[in-house]
Amino acid sequence: MTAVYVALLAPFLAALAGLLAGPRWPRAAVPVAVTGTVLSLLSALVLAAQAVVGPDPPEVSWVESARLASVPTGSVDMSLALRVDGFAALVSLAVAVVALAVQVYSTAYLKGDPRYSSYAALVSLFTAAMLLVVFADDLMVLLVGWEVMGVCSYFLIGHHWEQEGSRASAVKAFVVTRLGDVGFLFAIFALGTGAGSFRIADVLDADLSERTATVATLLLLCGVVGKSAQFPLHTWLPDAMAGPTPISALIHAATMVAAGIYLVVRLYDVFLAAPVTLAVMGVIAAVSMLGAALAALAQDDIKRVLAYSTVSQLAYMLGGLAVGSAAAAGFHLLTHAAFKALLFLAAGSVIHAVGTNLMPDMGGLRRLMPVTFATATVGLAALAGVPPFAGFFSKEAVLGAAEEAALHEGPVASWAGWLVLVAALLTVAVTAAYVTRLWLLTFFHQPRSGVAGHEPPAAMRWPLVVLAVPSVLLGLILTRPSTLARWTSARSWQEGAWSPGDPQVTDFPRVDLSPHLGMSVLSVLLVVAGAGAVAWAWRRAPAVDPTAALRSRTALERAFFVDDFYDRVVVRPVRRATRSVGWADEAVVGGAVRGTGREAGRLAALVARTQAGNVQAYLTGLLAGVLLLVAGVVTLAS
Amino acid sequence: MPLLMPVLLAGLLFSIGVYGVLARRNAILVLMAVELMLNAVNINLVAFDVWLRDELLAGQVFTLFVITIAAAEVGLGLAIILLVFRNRQTAQLDLLDELAEAEDAA
Numbered sequence: 001m002t003a004v005y006v007a008l009l010a011p012f013l014a015a016l017a018g019l020l021a022g023p024r025w026p027r028a029a030v031p032v033a034v035t036g037t038v039l040s041l042l043s044a045l046v047l048a049a050q051a052v053v054g055p056d057p058p059e060v061s062w063v064e065s066a067r068l069a070s071v072p073t074g075s076v077d078m079s080l081a082l083r084v085d086g087f088a089a090l091v092s093l094a095v096a097v098v099a100l101a102v103q104v105y106s107t108a109y110l111k112g113d114p115r116y117s118s119y120a121a122l123v124s125l126f127t128a129a130m131l132l133v134v135f136a137d138d139l140m141v142l143l144v145g146w147e148v149m150g151v152c153s154y155f156l157i158g159h160h161w162e163q164e165g166s167r168a169s170a171v172k173a174f175v176v177t178r179l180g181d182v183g184f185l186f187a188i189f190a191l192g193t194g195a196g197s198f199r200i201a202d203v204l205d206a207d208l209s210e211r212t213a214t215v216a217t218l219l220l221l222c223g224v225v226g227k228s229a230q231f232p233l234h235t236w237l238p239d240a241m242a243g244p245t246p247i248s249a250l251i252h253a254a255t256m257v258a259a260g261i262y263l264v265v266r267l268y269d270v271f272l273a274a275p276v277t278l279a280v281m282g283v284i285a286a287v288s289m290l291g292a293a294l295a296a297l298a299q300d301d302i303k304r305v306l307a308y309s310t311v312s313q314l315a316y317m318l319g320g321l322a323v324g325s326a327a328a329a330g331f332h333l334l335t336h337a338a339f340k341a342l343l344f345l346a347a348g349s350v351i352h353a354v355g356t357n358l359m360p361d362m363g364g365l366r367r368l369m370p371v372t373f374a375t376a377t378v379g380l381a382a383l384a385g386v387p388p389f390a391g392f393f394s395k396e397a398v399l400g401a402a403e404e405a406a407l408h409e410g411p412v413a414s415w416a417g418w419l420v421l422v423a424a425l426l427t428v429a430v431t432a433a434y435v436t437r438l439w440l441l442t443f444f445h446q447p448r449s450g451v452a453g454h455e456p457p458a459a460m461r462w463p464l465v466v467l468a469v470p471s472v473l474l475g476l477i478l479t480r481p482s483t484l485a486r487w488t489s490a491r492s493w494q495e496g497a498w499s500p501g502d503p504q505v506t507d508f509p510r511v512d513l514s515p516h517l518g519m520s521v522l523s524v525l526l527v528v529a530g531a532g533a534v535a536w537a538w539r540r541a542p543a544v545d546p547t548a549a550l551r552s553r554t555a556l557e558r559a560f561f562v563d564d565f566y567d568r569v570v571v572r573p574v575r576r577a578t579r580s581v582g583w584a585d586e587a588v589v590g591g592a593v594r595g596t597g598r599e600a601g602r603l604a605a606l607v608a609r610t611q612a613g614n615v616q617a618y619l620t621g622l623l624a625g626v627l628l629l630v631a632g633v634v635t636l637a638s
Numbered sequence: 639m640p641l642l643m644p645v646l647l648a649g650l651l652f653s654i655g656v657y658g659v660l661a662r663r664n665a666i667l668v669l670m671a672v673e674l675m676l677n678a679v680n681i682n683l684v685a686f687d688v689w690l691r692d693e694l695l696a697g698q699v700f701t702l703f704v705i706t707i708a709a710a711e712v713g714l715g716l717a718i719i720l721l722v723f724r725n726r727q728t729a730q731l732d733l734l735d736e737l738a739e740a741e742d743a744a
Contacts, residue, residue: 613735616668620660 001066003043003050004084004135007092010039011099012128018121026117030107033120037103037127041096047089062086065137065201076192081199083137087330091262092134094337097470098254099127101463102246105345108459109246109352119159123250126152130255134262139188139198142263146184146227149256150177156251157243169242176236180226187219191270204269213270217277220267221284228260228314231288235563237311238295241303241357245348248303253310253340258333261317265333268326272411282322282416286423289315291560293430297437298547298556301357302347305438308559309383310340312427316398319420324412325401332394335474339382339391342467346376349456349464350442359438360545364447369455373443375464382471384435384527385428387520393475396515396523399424403519428523432530437546440535445542644685651678665719665729669712676708 014036022029051062065083084092103123110116129152132145151174158170192198194216195206208216224230229237229252240252251257264271271277289312296308313336320329349372354362366373382389385396402424405417455461537546547553558564610621651674658671680701687697723729 611738613738614732615734616660616731623656623660 007043015125022117029117044096051086081137169239173236183222190216213273224260249344254337285319295559320398323405328397335390338470342379390475429530432527436534
């Protein structure tokens with residue numbers, strides 16, 4: 001467990017030191033931030049090594065847990081409990097690698113930024129919070145990490161707070177995820193009271209009724225949908241691209257948005273007990289993956305393309321979960337963390353060189369930025385699902401699981417399986433199309449802006465190269481049966497039902513992650529079709545955006561007007577309501593206060609008039625008073 | 639002699655005194671009205687003394703004290719009025735409204 005403590009505390013202390021000392025010693029910001037993250041990475045490596053070596057005997061999954069303190073609350077106790085298993089170790093490794101890459105990358109990307117020290121400290125704090133989510137064994141502890149991530153995301157999106165757009169995006173991200181977090185909080189209450197404990201282990205062991213499980217998981221799904229930017233709460237993620245690009249790579253691609261998926265994987269036994277939730281999840285995933293992929297097809301901003309692509313890929317994970325395969329979802333989570341972080345950093349490198357986010361102003365960067373081009377190509381191939389890159393295998397796992405859910409009896413209704421399968425297959429083609437468009441517009445043909453691209457400094461190049469390695473190899477490594485599958489599968493499988501010598505388990509949850517021939521051929525054909533269509537359009541007019549001629553382009557570019565819809569249905573009525581509340585406060589509450597003062601003054605003036613300085617008048621009043629009193633006493637006494 | 643007559647007289651005198659104190663403008667006349675009230679009290683004291691047949695004649699003795707004190711008080715009062723008149727060239731009570739609340743105080 002020491003490695004877990006080091007992994008958590010090192011970035012946290014680095015963040016603390018950075019925030020306290022940062023403004024005074026700006027030179028210390030880089031070493032402090034990088035050291036904290038390096039320590040975290042080393043501990044994550046130790047944990048991953050432990051997970052790979054495994055326990056003795058090997059049939060049992062490797063799990064370590066510790067309960068540091070228990071907080072009595074009067075009803076359901078909270079405990080400061082941590083737990084690490086194979087999957088947690090892998091996710092923590094992914095988090096630490098991406099965090100370190102981003103820290104190193106940021107030293108060059110934000111060189112000379114006046115707020116670099118607080119930026120680096122917030123990234124460290126975010127790393128600590130994400131690792132806390134990964135290692136938490138108590139829902140309350142998890143909630144703490146979850147919320148700290150949210151606030152770090154808010155601060156970092158608003159890094160350039162001088163700009164109106166950054167501020168608005170930061171607030172939007174915060175408010176929209178908050179909407180989901182309310183459901184998450186109540187889900188924790190439902191699970192805690194249902195299981196009599198907030199510990200995840202106890203919740204999983206508890207015999208929850210189907211009704212409790214359904215209510216709790218539906219509420220949890222709210223939080224997941226908010227955090228992982230799924231329809232209908234996905235609108236914050238494309239706007240969150242106002243933050244610096246490394247932040248988009250770390251928070252809005254690799255880690256925080258994947259935390260929702262991770263949470264479902266952790267609590268997957270509860271979800272398996274609630275088929276209704278799985279069906280809802282399948283619908284959300286299907287809508288999100290296809291809708292976001294189509295929206296990505298028509299974006300001009302390179303970062304917005306990647307953001308919609310993130311929504312779409314997260315929907316793949318959610319779809320994998322919906323069709324009963326936590327392993328496939330976890331697999332895609334890990335590969336996506338690698339290649340999407342790589343793509344964002346590559347995009348950052350392009351933006352750094354060209355000085356614009358807009359792809360129509362790029363072009364021809366292939367020769368000017370060979371390293372960026374090569375690594376971005378790897379990332380894009382992985383995203384599109386070209387074999388043998390990582391994304392191909394993880395997508396295959398999801399597709400295979402969906403196929404199985406559609407064709408066989410399982411915890412999920414087969415129509416949900418069909419829905420996810422069809423949406424996922426269509427999305428494969430659309431993904432290949434937008435990936436090809438991004439690739440061609442950015443790197444090929446002639447440079448369209450006057451600015452000549454150039455290769456970024458070494459601190460930005462190396463993270464790209466490092467992240468390109470897992471983008472290629474991760475799929476091949478993790479497809480091996482009996483590693484990831486065993487770690488992520490539901491606990492019922494860990495307790496003996498599954499034997500390591502039998503990878504071909506056809507029952508649920510799907511444990512076999514290796515690609516199947518039929519599905520692979522189909523998806524590769526779809527990739528070729530999607531990419532080919534865009535390439536064909538591009539060949540005819542290489543200077544023009546291949547999707548410029550699409551008739552529905554406006555709808556795609558505005559992401560099906562969801563934002564406009566929210567603006568009309570939610571934002572404007574709320575604004576109107578606030579205005580009337582403001583008026584009521586000003587006129588009614590403030591008016592009452594001001595009126596009280598004014599009327600008291602008037603009354604005083606009235607009373608003051610009796611004080612005219614005429615002693616005889618006073619005396620008359622006195623006498624009248626005395627007479628009244630006497631008369632009163634006499635009448636009352638008789 | 640019945641008690642009624644002196645008590646009526648005293649009441650009348652006292653009422654005239656109260657009217658004078660409350661209604662007259664001239665400070666000296668107000669002072670004189672105060673004397674009227676004092677004397678009304680004196681008549682009361684003597685009348686009740688006789689009516690009660692007090693062995694120690696406390697009422698009459700007390701009257702002598704009141705007359706003495708009234709003399710001193712009038713002296714003091716007249717001196718004050720004199721000073722007021724010297725300073726302000728008037729002894730009209732309704733003009734002496736220095737202590738009034740200022741008009742614009744509200």
